[in-house]
Amino acid sequence: MNPENFIADHVSSLPRSGIRDFFAIVSEMPQAISLGIGEPDFITPWKIREASIYALEQGKTSYTDNRGLLSLRKEISKYCASFFGPEYNPESEVLVTVGVSEAIDIALRAVLNPGDKVLYHEPCYVSYSPSVTLAFGEAIPVATTPGQDFSLDPEAFEKAWQPGCKILMLNFPTNPTGGTADFDKLEKLAKFAIEKDLLVISDEIYAELTYEGEHVSIASLPGMKERTLLLHGFSKGFAMTGFRVGFGCGPDWLIEAMMKIHQYCMMCAPILSQEAAIEALRNGLSDVSRMREQYHKRRDFVVKRFNEIGLKCHLPRGSFYAFPSVECTGLNETDFCHRLLREQEVAVVPGTAFGEHGRNHVRASFSTSYDKLVEATDRIEKFVCSVDLENKKSEAV
Numbered sequence: 401m402n403p404e405n406f407i408a409d410h411v412s413s414l415p416r417s418g419i420r421d422f423f424a425i426v427s428e429m430p431q432a433i434s435l436g437i438g439e440p441d442f443i444t445p446w447k448i449r450e451a452s453i454y455a456l457e458q459g460k461t462s463y464t465d466n467r468g469l470l471s472l473r474k475e476i477s478k479y480c481a482s483f484f485g486p487e488y489n490p491e492s493e494v495l496v497t498v499g500v501s502e503a504i505d506i507a508l509r510a511v512l513n514p515g516d517k518v519l520y521h522e523p524c525y526v527s528y529s530p531s532v533t534l535a536f537g538e539a540i541p542v543a544t545t546p547g548q549d550f551s552l553d554p555e556a557f558e559k560a561w562q563p564g565c566k567i568l569m570l571n572f573p574t575n576p577t578g579g580t581a582d583f584d585k586l587e588k589l590a591k592f593a594i595e596k597d598l599l600v601i602s603d604e605i606y607a608e609l610t611y612e613g614e615h616v617s618i619a620s621l622p623g624m625k626e627r628t629l630l631l632h633g634f635s636k637g638f639a640m641t642g643f644r645v646g647f648g649c650g651p652d653w654l655i656e657a658m659m660k661i662h663q664y665c666m667m668c669a670p671i672l673s674q675e676a677a678i679e680a681l682r683n684g685l686s687d688v689s690r691m692r693e694q695y696h697k698r699r700d701f702v703v704k705r706f707n708e709i710g711l712k713c714h715l716p717r718g719s720f721y722a723f724p725s726v727e728c729t730g731l732n733e734t735d736f737c738h739r740l741l742r743e744q745e746v747a748v749v750p751g752t753a754f755g756e757h758g759r760n761h762v763r764a765s766f767s768t769s770y771d772k773l774v775e776a777t778d779r780i781e782k783f784v785c786s787v788d789l790e791n792k793k794s795e796a797v
């Protein structure tokens with residue numbers, strides 16, 4: 401059998417995630433400290449795990465309503481009203497999904513006709529461009545730049561707009577740069593979305609992990625609820641990656657269209673995870689604050705250390721990622737990561753895994769214990785000093 405005759409063209413031309421191959425190497429190195437993974441180092445709080453265990457004991461092992469348990473949708477609706485602002489009808493404007501990952505996929509598939517265009521800021525989460533491709537859309541990345549600490553530039557979106565643009569995809573706080581959008585910029589973007597009649601997909605999965613000011617959702621701005629799909633989930637703030645549960649809230653016509661795909665490809669999110677998510681929203685918010693405090697301390701430490709080492713690093717205002725520049729070493733981001741791993745056994749991710757605009761940068765996750773961060777940054781310092789020495793020697797020759 402010739403695989404080329406079977407794998408669809410748009411799938412065979414899809415690049416593999418750069419992160420996956422790199423971490424296959426890391427997993428073979430027991431001494432390595434990984435600042436690479438994009439998930440909390442905290443175990444899901446006990447009461448949330450217990451809710452899932454209790455549901456299992458009670459024999460809750462069935463499918464649920466395709467949209468998710470109504471009791472969960474009601475909790476989501478309450479949480480969105482209090483945390484994000486807009487009120488969503490749990491019957492028709494909320495869909496529980498298998499993580500935000502599924503929500504991104506089915507939203508794009510529900511909306512895009514072949515060739516429709518999607519604007520998004522880059523560097524960005526690894527799945528955006530492939531998800532657009534898999535939905536037969538065309539990805540239009542708009543650069544955020546180190547000169548502006550990777551902050552959002554509404555004018556850049558206006559310049560990048562072209563006929564055929566249908567979706568504006570946003571992610572604040574941003575993976576991998578930790579950027580957040582201030583109110584003025586969100587207002588400009590909202591105006592742009594309304595003028596150009598764009599649907600906004602707003603991935604706010606790191607919303608609880610905001611360290612400077614309050615998180616603002618674009619869905620809460622005037623005229624935006626009706627054209628915004630707000631995506632959120634439990635993986636990051638609630639430390640529930642393995643539960644695979646997230647949700648989308650938006651206009652009923654969009655939720656209905658997404659539901660059509662969801663009911664055939666997923667049926668529903670796992671019931672035990674939905675039960676855990678109910679507990680997370682009812683009683684888990686103090687745990688979220690506790691974890692956020694830890695991330696906050698770690699953030700301040702790693703950013704200070706990176707800057708001391710000479711790796712220029714802006715302050716991430718949210719998420720659990722720092723995105724320092726490695727330009728001063730004279731190494732490109734990929735060589736930096738491979739050599740750092742080989743020579744000092746610390747893993748960070750090349751910025752270009754998040755798109756071309758991440759060049760000369762690496763992503764270092766601070767969802768790792770404080771002690772490990774101390775050790776990892778000491779090792780990075782040793783590495784940068786040794787490269788510096790090497791550079792000086794070769795200059796002297």
Ligand code: PLP
Pocket residue numbers: 438498499500501502525571574575603605633634635641644645646
């Ligand atoms: N969106 C962003 C920006 C992410 O960083 C991630 C995971 O890293 C996801 C979505 C996927 O989240 P989930 O675990 O809910 O599928």
